[in-house]
Amino acid sequence: MAPKRRIALLCSCWLLLVGAAQAQQITVDFRDVALREALEVFSTQERVTFIFSERQVRDLRSTCAYQGTVVGDAIACILQGTTLRAERVRRRQYVLSSISPAAHVVPLGMIRGFVTDATSGEMLSGANIYLASMRLGTITNSAGYFALSHLPPVDYTVRISYVGYAAVDTVMAAYAAPLSHIRLQRITIVEQAQEVVAPLYEPLAVEPGVLRVPTGILQRMPGFPGEADLLNALRWLPGVQRAGTSTSGLVVRGSAPDQNLYLLDGAPVYHPWHAFSLVSTFQSEKFKDVRLYRGSFPAEHGGRLSAVLDAEMKDGNREEATAAVAVGAFSGRFILETPLGDHSSAMFSVRRSYIDGVIGKTQPVSDGVVVDTMRTGYYFMDMSGKITWRPSNRQRLSLSVYGGRDVLDLRLPFDITLDFTSSLRFRDWLRPSELFFEVDTHWGNYLVNARYQYLHSNQLFVTAALYSSSYVARESIYIQPVVSSSVMSRYHVNLHDAGLKLDVDYYPLLTHQVRTGLRVVRRIFNSKLDAEIRRTPGSVDNTNQESRLSAVELVGYIQDTWKPMASLQVQLGLRGSILSGGTRLVLDPRLGLRFDGGTFVLRASGGAQVQYVHRIRDRYSFLYDLVSARWVPASGSLDPSRSINMSVGVAAPFTQAITWSLDAYWHTSNGILLPTDEARDKDGLEGPGIELGTLLGQYSRGRARAYGLESMTRVRLGPWLSWISYAAGRSFSRTPELSDKSYRPARYDVPQIFQAAIMRDVGRFTFSISSVWRSGYPTTVPIARYAVGDPLSETPTRYLHRPRINNGRLPAFFRLGFQAGYWFTVRTARISAQVQAYNLTNRRNVVGREYYPEGDGPVLVEDRHGFPLIPLFEIKAEL
């Protein structure tokens, strides 16, 4: 269609709409009727809402004759002769206020305050503030502050709610505008089951795309290895899964794990996993608020294509000192919260695995002649601390510290075979040997974050943060396969982010809430490799390489949350970013919509994202990049990854017992790095090295897309609490640089996932049963066998023909879990014990499949299986 015709058509439509509006005639004819009655008649007739107090209209009467088309004029007519005037708040919504005799100006008021946990005094971020009379609400910011400004100065009935807490109804006066302190009481799962308004998770989230889960619920989620683990628990949410059966990163809506951003008190954590990704560094007990943004983020978040996990550590109990000690199957932990005087509080937690304590870090061994010491040390530990100082109601300063590391220290002979039948002592399986391997590998994250929050005025809230986050890994390997030969490798990776964040919340109008901010972060990416391969005393190869990269990223954003109607909220945002080193300014628009239809909520969101860092690893050598997370920045020669995400959804309570939500999403990305040779795996001694150019040579620029539907149903029946989620979706990738003509299933493409969990508390006992069924992961299935010879071999070698990557799928995965607990008190201590059965049915899920082309007979196929039934336990004491 030609542009002129399109414009003409649009103008015609607009004129028709305007004409229709102008045609609506308003007729008012009141003769000395009570003003309240007049307002009610007019409200019904014209579908207009008035907000007023009984006191305002008492004893007032109205006389008015009006015929016209302007609602405002009609209302002015009704109010003429009274001491009241009407102010339009939004479309078809008016507030009555008294006319000031002096200046005829109505001063506007506001409602503002902080929402806190009644028990611990923690500020609650993301609590809902809802004015039922105006069908208008807001949420608290990261400091627990909220403000609704430009309100007519009357009393309002306000409901304050937060997931996992009992809702509070109260009356707040807008004319006085005091700084309110709302204290919410935490409730148990049983109480939540009886609570009509408190959802298990928030289907009616104000911010589109966000999932908030109360940490109390997360701690009840069953998962491996039976300990309170945030990232393990998140996979119970629709669209979230672990990349492996119980290991590897999180996959959100089919995207790769390196497309997720993990924030700890607003600072990034590059590798949030311990124990080869078995457990995460996010121990759920130390967090007060967890938000997971899937696909579309608000403008304040960015830097990754798929998801953002924003976890906020507790400030520490302000009322009384509390402590908890727990021992699980793999680790023990301790958490302490305490007030420090009237204005400060602190939280400290520590966790450490103890397997090295059980089997011993060192094993003295002897064969009667030679005495040696073998090493069998592995542990992970993390420590977190946060101190918060509140010099006044308007200011808060907090300092968060986190340090977590894994240490693997081995010296073992090669010919080791565990034989449980002969002895249960580990050292009995070992003996001195001239041929051994040593591994001394450390990796971990270290984070310091200072944050200052300041309520500058009723309408202006400022947050500034300065952080330093680093990821350090060191892999040292020494292998002695032959007395006269050895392999030595030392590999070091150091990523460091130093950043400044500034966020400003501005509440200019009742219908607008503006958030804007600035980020500056300097990133350093260093790695170093020193390797020596001594084949014979005279044949020695050395590799000494070093890579040093750095980049500065500058980000600015602005976002307006606009409520044009009582039922509609629009969140418009724009995020601009640029990286030093030759990339161009990138502007990412963001849009979120939420429509409240009374019995249902529609939500939609969309936006563009940019990711300036790529995660890569060498795919040849097993001497380096074994456990390290190595990232490299975009540059003039390496484009950043870009993505566009969109989602629409509906959430509705069927009954008071059943709440259901359905979301559809679509996602596309380009500029992502995909392996040039998918089948290439680390199976060699030598690799091309760690220099950026050679590493990038193992990857090609690719594209990906994903779409799907996610459904979540929560059912509360008496003491039973259950939720069922089903996700159907596909994710594909393609490498145009390799002449991929069509998309292929992506590595983590899972067409269907069904999960269900049931919880029940009976007195002091707690029970839960959980199950997950999903389609198997894609796999590359050979379709034929053939043979090709070589000039240096006498017989041709047999190969398997694999024309397309991920053309098949492993068998479906199913796992059932069971958890039972009991708690009792000893004086002031609450003791709880819990047992868990992971993979209760001992199903041998297929997690990999190997094909053997050798021989003249049919191709042999061998499956690799996941974890069997594993019993787990945990004992916890809370003081």
Added chain:
Amino acid sequence: MRPKIIAFLVLMSAGCDAVHQSSPTLLVVESYVASQESLPVVHLRQTRPLGDPYVLGASTAAAGATVSVAMDSLWFDYAMDEPGVYEPLVDHLVLPQAELSLDVAWQGQRAAATTRVPPVLTLDSVLVVAGEEPVSGLILDSLFIDPAQIDTIRFDSLRTGASEGFVYLVEVTMQWRVDYAEEGLDGAYWVRTQLRPDLADRTRLDEYFLRPEQLLKERHIARDAAGRRIWTGVYAVPVDAADAPMPVHRLRVALVRSTQAYAQFVSGSDNPRRREPPTNITGALGIFAGVSVDSFSVVVQ
């Protein structure tokens, strides 16, 4: 009711996954062109489904094909001599740097490829140095567990597949001259070296920690004082005891100069269970490549 059925179908179709695992029989070509030798023999085979046996010979040969090879715009016809083995009807010498084309028609499939013949390669010297006595060494079947597959570690055994024994280490140095200009694209040849002892017992120790073979760009290989390219490899000879003499065995030392197509083929053929070598043939699997091979056999004692 109908909207619910439609919604259900949409949900289910989103979860459907089309899997294509069947394949028509494909043509497989194998032909290596050596300089200063006759026109190459062309081996034609066919693919077989995974469930079928794969016995080299008549059952896997591609019989009845029309094969022709062109050298310097002159086409030579071929005829099948043995099942799947096609030989030229006319004998002709292949000259170094010649451009050759292959054209095959078989059961409606057409395969075509081109290659350049590298310069002749001649081994200048081979030096074999064996250790005087055996040393303790690892006898290895498979050692390394992929960290990404840690889910699957068995709990009853670490199953490293390793045991200790004794090995003689044998160091072999080979030298050859380069008689062509190594500059520019024409000089971008690859060299594959190989030490192949004729031993009853082998150990995968060779592949992991020693160096019985290597694939390198020729111009990246070190030179000796006389300007010759020089390469040293090591292999292991397992023995039963610390005082056992080294078994007398025959060692074949081989050197191949090739184009990039053959180098990619070799690089991609190192793990047939996981991957297949890339093909340089349009319309078929396999390889059609110019090579220059020299080998030398020696008895090591």
